[in-house]
Amino acid sequence: MKVMLAVDQSDCSNMAVESVLKRKWPQDTKFEVMSVFEPLAMTCVGWNAAYMPVTMIDTEQELLKLRKEFVHEKVQELEKVFGKENVTCCIREGAVWPGIIERANEWGADLIVVGSHGRSGISKFFLGSTAEAIAGHAGCSVEIVKGHQPFESSIA
Amino acid sequence: MKILIALDSSSYACEILKNITQRSWSEDTQFRVITVVRPTGNYETDLELGHQAKTILDDRVARLKERLKGVQEIDSEIFTGDARATIVQEARRWKADLIVLGSHGDTGVRPETIGSVASGVVHDAPCSVEVVKLVNVEQLQTA
Numbered sequence: 001m002k003v004m005l006a007v008d009q010s011d012c013s014n015m016a017v018e019s020v021l022k023r024k025w026p027q028d029t030k031f032e033v034m035s036v037f038e039p040l041a042m043t044c045v046g047w048n049a050a051y052m053p054v055t056m057i058d059t060e061q062e063l064l065k066l067r068k069e070f071v072h073e074k075v076q077e078l079e080k081v082f083g084k085e086n087v088t089c090c091i092r093e094g095a096v097w098p099g100i101i102e103r104a105n106e107w108g109a110d111l112i113v114v115g116s117h118g119r120s121g122i123s124k125f126f127l128g129s130t131a132e133a134i135a136g137h138a139g140c141s142v143e144i145v146k147g148h149q150p151f152e153s154s155i156a
Numbered sequence: 157m158k159i160l161i162a163l164d165s166s167s168y169a170c171e172i173l174k175n176i177t178q179r180s181w182s183e184d185t186q187f188r189v190i191t192v193v194r195p196t197g198n199y200e201t202d203l204e205l206g207h208q209a210k211t212i213l214d215d216r217v218a219r220l221k222e223r224l225k226g227v228q229e230i231d232s233e234i235f236t237g238d239a240r241a242t243i244v245q246e247a248r249r250w251k252a253d254l255i256v257l258g259s260h261g262d263t264g265v266r267p268e269t270i271g272s273v274a275s276g277v278v279h280d281a282p283c284s285v286e287v288v289k290l291v292n293v294e295q296l297q298t299a
Contacts, residue, residue, distance in 0.1 A: 001178070019284060023157070024182045111286075116278075135259070135278065135287045136269045141175060143254075143286040144278050 001029045004109040005078075006100045006134065008035060009070050012115025016145040017074050020113055021081055031082060032107060033074050033089045036099035037067050067091065097133040109140055116146045157182065160252040161189045162243045162277075164261045165212050168290040172258050173216060175288050177223040186229040189217050190246060192239040202236060210234050240276035248282050256286045 005020060007013035020031070040060045071089050078087045090107075092099045104112055114131050135142040161176065163169040176187075191209045195202050217232045224230070235242045239261075247255050260271040270278075270287055278285045 024180050026178070026180045116284075132270070132275065132278070135274070138289060141286055141288045143284060145284040146281065 001026050002032070002108055002110050003029060004032045004034050004100075004104055004107065004112045005074070006034050006036075006112055006114045007071065007074060008096075008115075009067060010115055012145065013074075014115075016113050016115045017077060019145050021077065025082070029082070029086065031078050031087045032109070033071050033078065033087070034100060034103055035067055035071050035089075035091050036096045037064055037091060037093050038096055039093055097130050097137065100134055101137045101139075105139060111141050111143060112138055113143045113145060116144050157184070157254070158186045158188070158250060158252045160243070160247050160250060160255045161187060162239075162255060162257040163189060163191050163213065163216065164239075164258070165191065165209050166261060168258045168260065169216060171290050172256060172288045173220055176256065177220070181224065181227055183226050183228070185227050187220070187224070187227065187231075188246075188250060188252070189213065189220065189230065189232040190235060190243070191232075192235045192237060192242045194239065195236050206234055206236060239273045240280065243273075243277050244280040244282070252283050254284045254286060255281055256288060258290045259287050260290055 003020065003025070005013075005017060007016065017033075040056050040063070068091060071091055075087055075089045090103055092103065100112065100114075112134060114134055116131055131142075131144050135144065159176075159181075161172065163172060191213050193202070193205050193209050196205070213232050213234060217230060221230050235246070243255065243257065246252075255277060257274055257277060258271075259274050261273060269275075274285075274287050278287065
């Protein structure tokens with residue numbers, strides 16, 4: 001079985017990784033931590049990448065570095081539990097959900113695990129657009145991880 | 157871990173169960189399999205539909221029990237009502253850790269989207285949701 005974890009630096013991604021770590025998997029399961037880095041030109045400037053200020057290029061590099069560190073940290077957590085030979089990672093640049101779907105098809109994932117809302121999530125009560133796009137376009141099953149927190153804290 | 161499996165009476169349900177039986181589950185995993193029947197407004201018809209759904213569900217649960225040998229706790233129930241609301245409500249009441257359901261039911265399929273029930277449950281659910289992809293999008297486009 002092949003399980004792909006699509007992460008960004010959000011809390012939901014952390015929860016997604018934790019839920020995978022807690023569960024029991026068939027013996028020869030392979031894991032891949034996958035992250036798509038969206039260039040700032042796409043998220044902030046958008047209308048014309050040629051006008052991107054020079055200072056933003058530094059910011060972008062810094063963000064990409066942080067993303068790589070995050071992914072490697074998650075890979076190490078998975079390696080501790082499932083063994084080095086079963087965990088790989090992949091970082092790409094571009095639009096998020098098409099990148100995730102493309103990689104999932106290429107690698108032949110049986111399950112994609114994603115957090116319910118990523119970095120641009122407005123509220124805990126709305127599902128991220130990315131998670132829904134992944135669920136719609138993927139050729140395999142998709143698990144959308146939510147914490148129990150929103151529900152439990154509303155009772156307390 | 158508590159896993160709520162929502163099935164309809166369509167043949168897609170077999171795919172979902174196949175998906176479940178292919179994994180390994182720890183022995184303390186609890187499964188609850190439910191089917192939600194949409195009410196028609198006619199009491200006798202509802203009763204009949206409920207009975208049919210129960211027969212189908214019992215058969216599927218029996219097969220699931222056979223294949224998941226290590227797991228002790230599997231129970232099932234039929235509900236009548238709105239699928240989205242009922243599944244979410246049951247997940248809350250039972251404190252499920254994961255809801256497993258199909259991407260589409262038997263009421264028609266559009267490629268590259270998930271069905272309204274799946275989408276609604278993902279939005280409202282208090283826990284994680286696994287959407288089992290039941291339709292091969294490429295196949296559908298060529299058909």
